[in-house]
Amino acid sequence: MRTRLSGADSHLSDADLIRLADGELGSGSARSVLGHLEACWQCRARLRELEGAISEFVRLREEAFAPAIPAAGARAMLRARLSEEARTTTPGRFHISIPALATGLLVLVAMLVTFGGTVNADGPKPRLSITPGETRPVSLAEVCASSADSAADPIPESVRLQVFAAYGMDPAQADAYEVDYLITPELGGAYTVRNLWPQPYSARWNARVKDRLEHRLHQLVCSGQLDLHAAQRDISTDWIGAYRKYVGPGI
Amino acid sequence: MGSSLQAVVGLLVGTGRPGRSALEEEVTAFYDAFRGPLLRYLASMRIAPADGEEIVQEVFLALFRHLRDGKSRANLRGWLFRVAHNLALKNRHAKVRHAVVEASGESVDPGMNPEQLAVGNQRQARLLAVLRALPEQDQYCLSLRAEGFRYREIAEILGISLGSVANALERSLSRLSRAGGEA
Numbered sequence: 238m239r240t241r242l243s244g245a246d247s248h249l250s251d252a253d254l255i256r257l258a259d260g261e262l263g264s265g266s267a268r269s270v271l272g273h274l275e276a277c278w279q280c281r282a283r284l285r286e287l288e289g290a291i292s293e294f295v296r297l298r299e300e301a302f303a304p305a306i307p308a309a310g311a312r313a314m315l316r317a318r319l320s321e322e323a324r325t326t327t328p329g330r331f332h333i334s335i336p337a338l339a340t341g342l343l344v345l346v347a348m349l350v351t352f353g354g355t356v357n358a359d360g361p362k363p364r365l366s367i368t369p370g371e372t373r374p375v376s377l378a379e380v381c382a383s384s385a386d387s388a389a390d391p392i393p394e395s396v397r398l399q400v401f402a403a404y405g406m407d408p409a410q411a412d413a414y415e416v417d418y419l420i421t422p423e424l425g426g427a428y429t430v431r432n433l434w435p436q437p438y439s440a441r442w443n444a445r446v447k448d449r450l451e452h453r454l455h456q457l458v459c460s461g462q463l464d465l466h467a468a469q470r471d472i473s474t475d476w477i478g479a480y481r482k483y484v485g486p487g488i
Numbered sequence: 489m490g491s492s493l494q495a496v497v498g499l500l501v502g503t504g505r506p507g508r509s510a511l512e513e514e515v516t517a518f519y520d521a522f523r524g525p526l527l528r529y530l531a532s533m534r535i536a537p538a539d540g541e542e543i544v545q546e547v548f549l550a551l552f553r554h555l556r557d558g559k560s561r562a563n564l565r566g567w568l569f570r571v572a573h574n575l576a577l578k579n580r581h582a583k584v585r586h587a588v589v590e591a592s593g594e595s596v597d598p599g600m601n602p603e604q605l606a607v608g609n610q611r612q613a614r615l616l617a618v619l620r621a622l623p624e625q626d627q628y629c630l631s632l633r634a635e636g637f638r639y640r641e642i643a644e645i646l647g648i649s650l651g652s653v654a655n656a657l658e659r660s661l662s663r664l665s666r667a668g669g670e671a
Contacts, residue, residue: 250658251658251661251662252654252655252658255654255657255658255661256654259633259638259639259657261638261639261654286665287661287662287665289665290661290664290665291661293612293615293664294615294619294630294634294661294664295634296612297612297615297616297619298528298532298631298634300612301531301612301616302528302529302531302532303528303531311523311541311544311545312516312519312520312523314545315516315519315545315548315549316512316516318545318549319508319512319515319516319548319549319552320508320512322549322552322553323508323509323511323512323552373582373585395574395577395578396574396578399550399571399574399575399578402550402553402554402571403546403549403550403553404553405553405556405557427582428581428582428585429578429579429582430546430575430578
C-alpha cells in the first residue's frame with residue numbers, strides 16, 4: 238500500500254493527504270507533500286477521491302442527521318429550567334460582597350436560632366431539579382428476583398464527574414462523597430444521571446443509613462406490603478422522611 | 489414568591505438586577521447557536537431525537553453551572569460537545585440496560601429508522617451502511633471533523649490521542665472513498 242514518502246517511486250499515504258487537506262501538517266511536511274503532489278498525478282487523483290468522500294459524507298450527514306423538531310418549545314423549556322437553576326442554587330462565592338455576606342450570616346444565625354435542630358436533622362438531600370429520580374420499566378417479579386443488596390456495577394468516573402458538575406461541585410471534593418442512585422436499581426431505579434446524586438460520607442444520614450432504608454423497602458415491596466411505585470416515590474421525594482416512616486424515627 | 493427570592497439573590501450577589509441574569513441570557517445565546525449542531529452530532533451517535541433534545545437541555549444547564557462557578561471559558565464549543573458526548577454515552581448505556589431488562593426481542597435500533605427515511609437515494613443508503621460499519625470512535629471523529637473541529641480539539645472531546653484521531657480519519661475516509669468508487 239501507500240507509505241510515507243521515502244523514495245522516488247513511493248506515493249503519499251492517505252494519512253498525509255488527509256492531513257494536508259485538513260491543514261494538520263507542520264509547515265516542513267506540508268512543503269514536501271505539496272512538492273510531491275505537484276509532481277505526482279496518482280497522488281493528486283487520490284487526494285481528489287478522498288475529498289470526494291468528504292463531500293459525500295457531508296451531504297449524507299446533512300440529510301440523515303438533520304434535527305427535525307422545531308426549537309421553540311425546547312427553547313422555552315430551557316429558559317424555564319435556567320431560571321429555576323438560578324433561583325434554587327447558591328450564587329458563586331467569589332461574587333458575594335462583604336456587607337451582603339454579613340447580612341447572609343445574620344439571616345443564617347436567625348434561621349438556626351428559629352429552627353434549631355431541624356436544619357441539622359434534615360441531613361443531605363438530593364436537589365430535585367437535578368436528581369428527580371428516574372425509574373426503568375421493570376416488573377415486580379424482576380425487582381424481587383434480585384436480592385436487595387446485590388452489587389450494582391460501579392459508576393464510571395466520567396459519570397461521577399458529570400454528577401459533581403451538575404451539582405456545581407469541585408471534583409477535588411469528590412473523595413468525600415459517594416455518588417449514589419437516588420432510587421436504587423434494586424427498586425427499579427434507572428441508570429441515568431438524573432437518578433444520581435452526591436451523598437456525603439461524613440453526614441449522620443449517610444449512604445449506609447440509606448442502604449438500610451433500601452433493604453427495608455425491598456422487603457416490604459416483595460412481601461406485598463408496599464406498592465413498588467409508592468416505594469419509588471417515597472425514596473425519591475424525601476428519603477429521610479421515608480426512613481422515619483418505614484424503618485424507624487431514629488438512626 | 490419565586491421572583492422576590494430571585495431579587496434577594498440578585499442583591500446578595502451584588503447585581504441588583506431583577507429578572508433574568510446576564511448569565512441566563514448568555515447561556516440562551518449559546519443554546520441558539522449550538523442546539524442544531526449538537527442535535528446533529530447526537531443523531532450521528534444514534535441518539536433518538538427526543539433523547540437528543542433532553543441531552544441538549546442537560547448540556548446547557550451544565551454550561552450555566554460551569555460559567556456561574558467561574559470555571560474556564562477556553563474553547564466552550566469543544567466543552568459543549570464533550571459534555572454532550574459523555575451524556576450520550578451514558579444515555580445509550582442506560583438504553584442497553586433497559587433492553588436487557590425488557591428482553592422483549594424488540595430492540596430496534598432507535599437511530600436507524602429516521603436516518604433511513606431521510607436518506608432518499610440508494611447510493612447514500614449504501615454510504616450510510618459503510619459509515620455505520622466503521623468503528624464507533626471513527627464515526628465520532630468524522631462527525632466532529634465535519635463540525636469544523638481541529639484534530640487537537642477532537643482528541644480533547646473524545647479523550648483520545650492526536651494520533652488516534654488522525655488514524656481514525658484516515659481509516660474512515662479511505663473506506664468511504666472506496667465505497668463511493670464502487671457505485
